[in-house]
Amino acid sequence: MISLTVNGKQYDVDVSPDTPLLWVIRDAIGLTGTKFGCGLQQCGACTVQLDGVAVRSCGMAVSNVGTKKVTTIEGLSPASSHPLQVAWIAEQVPQCGYCQSGQLMSAAALLAKKAKPTDAEIDAAMSGNICRCGTYQRIRRAIHRAAGA
């Protein structure tokens, strides 16, 4: 049994310790908002936060999570009320939507660190998250909107 805290709730999961956090979240805990995109930390669809830092959950063995608190898209806010979620809707960001959980988790980690990020800071924080639908410019606008810029 491995214990971990996800979205403020403690889970004891019976999985092999090398299981990536992504698959623990999706298969063992059953939260499917975090997506599998590549399995090699190349695309960012699996981004979650560990103690507020954006990480690729596909590349982290669950045994390495330790006591760090995991936040997934489902735990970003109650009732989809995070300023980024509100801005994402206002800017009509998602197209297919598959990468957007990861985009939001990366953006939320950025805003927690930098209240009003510059375009260069957005590039630096967000370039690990691929969007095949090409919503990048709307994501940028939404981050600025959420930052009150």
Place this chain on the structure above:
Amino acid sequence: MTKTLTRRTFLKVSAAGGALLVGGYLPGFGETSRAEAAGVLEPNVWVRIGADDTVTIMLSQLEMGQGVMTSMPMLVAEELDVDWNKIKTEWVPADLKYGNPNFGGAQLTAGSNSVRGMWKILRQAGGTARAMLVTAAAQSWNVEESACSTEKGEVIHKASGRRLRYGALVEKAGALPVPKTVALKTPKEFHLLGQSMPRLDIPEKVNGRAVFGIDVKRPGMLVARVVKCPVFGGRVESFNAEKAKAVPGVRNVVKISSGVAVVADNYWAASKGAEALEVKWNEGPLANLSSAEILKKYAALAEQPGKVARNNGDAMAALKGGGRSFERVFEVPFLAHACMEPMNCTADVRSDRCDVWVPTQGQTASHQAAIAASGLPAKAVNIYTTYLGGGFGRRGEADFVTDAVETSKAVGKPVKVIWTREDDIQHDYYRPITYVRMWGAVDESGQPVAFMQRIVQQSLMKRLGPLPPDGIDRISVDGAATLPYDIPNVRVEYIETDPGIPYGFWRSVGASVQGFVVEAFMDELATTAGKDPYEFRRGLLSKHPRHRAVLDAVAEKSGWGKPLPAGHTRGIAVMEAFGSIVGQVAEVSVTNGAVKVHKVWVAVDTGWVINPDTIKAQMEGGTLYGLTAALKGEITIQSGRVVQHHFNDYQMIRHNEAPEVDVHVVSSTENPGGIGEPSTAVAAGALANAVAAASGKRIYKLPIRV
């Protein structure tokens, strides 16, 4: 939009005998029973109005980010004059009564054909219901129908000030004959169409609740990975499952038609099992094939004339008739689609029925694949669709359905097959590699007098059926045979061949090649003639006013001809694709061989408009899809297999490289064109021309290398 609406919208999949939930995995959301037939107006398969004023609109075109989940019901709601906030939507199952006429009645979301194929049917569906409600109200009031109007779900008799809710009229309207024809509104009468309506799918795409195929769960479900032969056309000679089965959680290892399925309790166990599996492949006849060899063969084929797709004047004579003539060779590579959601499908095959949950672009193709793989009759096979994490043509295929149905059948349990990213890159149906010879000539006055193309490409039409008797693949010559420029001698030839690499429909398809080839060549004709590329094109478009208006609009918005920052250059392109006309200007700079795209302007005439913001979004995204391919995209075949594996060697444009795309919708009252693909087709053309202007070297090959 209320949360109730969006959840219901997605989850309820109607099936014979009632409503089915996809999975049933959302807590607190139970089954909703269908309204009883009594007290419901259901004049056609698309709309159902309940006595409680509920208006339910059926969705057959599938949502992969292009906004059809919103634009399709808007078409119905416009003619029905219903309060948009009160509509509900429901996904339909695989059933040909919901087919798209642009695909011969098959249910398929492709070719930018959702609006083009469905607008008339859906507007008529709404208009028919409205007409019946008006008749019912007029009869109730004993007034002329022409004295009645409709607004936001009510029939109004203006003279007396009387109003009746649609819900109060459904019983009476339901007893009336369904009118055979109804008058549709003119674009000037639209109140909903042309407004940017918030997309219905977006709220649940910002909180993780949107359910994609990969998220489907079924009771007792296992998860499988399928190990496939790396060489196209190869097959399993033998396999040793011992090590795979030793992985905890692995339940079964079974041979299926596409390879060996490793079936486990969860994805990670299946994945480790797949890595441990030992397979001996018979690599088959393509084991020595390479992209270089394919192109060599194509070049040899292009020595001989092809089938003539278009012929005006005498291009060959004009090429010899003096002036400046030249020949160029263009090459574009195979391309993978690389949807963000890896291919997947969940199937539950029993002795008497087969249920399939799948993110697909084609319910009909998925249904047929599941029927074939399960061996069950059509009526025992049910297809439930989910959101698609990208489609781009890839999900019009059904190979992943076959994988899941065969695996479930073999193990007797519900199985979700999930492909890896490597599987996705290495087992796609690729945009075909293409070799094009081009000839052109300009006379002493700088007028182009000849334009000739010889296109060698696998036949995309053959994926749908036989070629027409003239042997011309209309998809392969899309954007070539439709050349809009006023040139006296034009000849377009097509040569079909098939080296055996799986190929298919990649966003903008044949036009994805020709948007580059034709527009890059036109640019070279312009510079050969010593003319400005915009003015040169403009002068050849007097017979195509829509093209010219789009070209003018994009030139104006981009500040064409005005000074640029040092080192920046512009390129322009225009074409018609999928019924829309798109013009683009790209602004770039090239530093030490690295291309930086600073900004792209798009002007589009797509006819009368349904949801303007969706058009903008598709132009933005479609452009980036085309730029990604032009700057980075290449699938290379070596030893009969794909060299690239992953996002590290099949790269995508990322945040730091993505230019702003500035979209201008040109006002039009023409019937609607497609919006999902046209901007992809033309992106490489504008980009290549800008890069050529920057580097002084014309671009003949993609991806662009300078």
